[in-house]
Amino acid sequence: METLKDTVAVVTGASAGIGRATARELLGAGARVVLGARRRERLNAIEAEFPDRAVAVEMDVRSPDACHDLVRTAVERFGRIDSLIANAGIGMYGGILDQTDEALTTMLDTNIAGTIWPIRAAVPEMLKTGRGDIVIVASVAGFRGGADEAVYAATKFAQVGLAGALDRELREQGIRVTTIGPAGTATEFAMGTGRTEDMPELQTYLQPEDIAFAIRTVLEQPRRLRTQYWTIWSMAQGS
Numbered sequence: 001m002e003t004l005k006d007t008v009a010v011v012t013g014a015s016a017g018i019g020r021a022t023a024r025e026l027l028g029a030g031a032r033v034v035l036g037a038r039r040r041e042r043l044n045a046i047e048a049e050f051p052d053r054a055v056a057v058e059m060d061v062r063s064p065d066a067c068h069d070l071v072r073t074a075v076e077r078f079g080r081i082d083s084l085i086a087n088a089g090i091g092m093y094g095g096i097l098d099q100t101d102e103a104l105t106t107m108l109d110t111n112i113a114g115t116i117w118p119i120r121a122a123v124p125e126m127l128k129t130g131r132g133d134i135v136i137v138a139s140v141a142g143f144r145g146g147a148d149e150a151v152y153a154a155t156k157f158a159q160v161g162l163a164g165a166l167d168r169e170l171r172e173q174g175i176r177v178t179t180i181g182p183a184g185t186a187t188e189f190a191m192g193t194g195r196t197e198d199m200p201e202l203q204t205y206l207q208p209e210d211i212a213f214a215i216r217t218v219l220e221q222p223r224r225l226r227t228q229y230w231t232i233w234s235m236a237q238g239s
Contacts, residue, residue, distance in 0.1 A: 001220045005030030008078040009219075010070060012061050012118050013088030015042035017187030018137055021208035022085055025216050027053060034074040036061070036118075037088070061088045061114030065123070071121040083133040084122040085220055086115045092152045098213055104151055111155035116161065123175070131174040131223070135161045135215055140183045140231050140239070156181075160229070170183040178218045183212050183239070204236035 009026050015018035016035035023033050023046060032053045035043045043056030053165025057073050059066040074081050090107040092099060119134055128133030138159040163179040170177060186205040210232065218227050233239050 002222060003030070004216070004219060005188040007031045007082040007219075008034070008080055009032045009083045009085060010036065010069070010081055010118070010122060011085045011087060012036045012114070013137075014046070015039040015098050016212045018182070018185060018208045019085070019087040020046070021212040022087065022215050023054070025209070025212035026219075029151045029216060029220075032078050034070065034077070036067075036070045060117055061086075062109050067117040067121040067143070070118065071125060075125055080129055081122050081125045083135065084118060085135045085137065085215060086118050088114050089137070089155075093149050095148060096150050101152070107152065108155060112158045113154075115159055119162075119166070125171070125233065126175050127173060132176070133219055134163075134166065134170075134175060134177045135217075135218060136177070136179050137215075138179050138181050138212065139222070140181045140233070143231065144182055148230060163238055164228070167226070171226065176218075176226040178227050179216075179229045180211060180214055180218070180227065183231075183233040183237045184207055185211060200231045204234060206237070210234070 009017050011023045011033060014023045014035035016018060023035050023060040026033050027050050034055045035046060036056060036057050036059045037043055038060055047054045047056040055072050055073060057071050057079050061067060068227050089111045092107045115136060120161035136159050141149055141153040142156030142160040160179050163177050167177040184205040185208055187208050213233055214230055
């Protein structure tokens with residue numbers, strides 16, 4: 001297994017849920033982590049806990065310039081980037097007619113463009129070192145969308161397709177690309193538009209720490225290996 005000690009990771013959507021759990025998991029493994037999200041006050045708490053190894057950057061993944069600034073911060077502070085965890089996204093549930101055009105546009109831009117922009121910013125730095133990991137946090141909905149999540153599932157299918165093409169593009173240059181596809185996870189994201197906190201099935205959902213564990217495992221696997229797709233369910237969830 002590879003060690004994560006002193007490696008440099010960039011995590012988007014790091015202020016809550018899977019992103020926050022992943023940042024803390026990687027910091028616990030000795031990595032240096034640049035935390036990107038819009039809610040700076042939440043990032044500050046992690047930065048204060050790990051002042052020498054965590055850097056908070058208030059940013060919006062929908063902005064190419066903000067994503068370049070995020071990567072630039074990592075390079076200026078720690079000298080390189082070893083891994084990017086593209087995690088930021090919006091959950092939205094309901095039929096094809098149930099949400100407003102504005103809400104759907106925001107989700108499409110966040111989930112798709114908000115995955116592409118940080119990757120485009122990070123890849124040039126990884127090419128300089130001839131190695132790196134890109135982990136895209138998608139969803140099982142990217143493999144089989146449900147009847148109440150067609151547009152949301154479309155964004156996740158886009159992430160899965162992007163990851164597969166990137167793997168074919170970047171593998172020979174030393175960059176591994178992995179899609180992590182969780183089933184329902186008990187986070188704020190799970191409470192996206194169209195769901196409520198009183199859902200009884202929430203008790204059966206994955207925990208964000210479960211996904212953080214998977215991400216850490218992918219990063220720690222020997223460099224001779226790569227994991228393309230990892231779908232994850234709790235023992236109580238049907239597939």
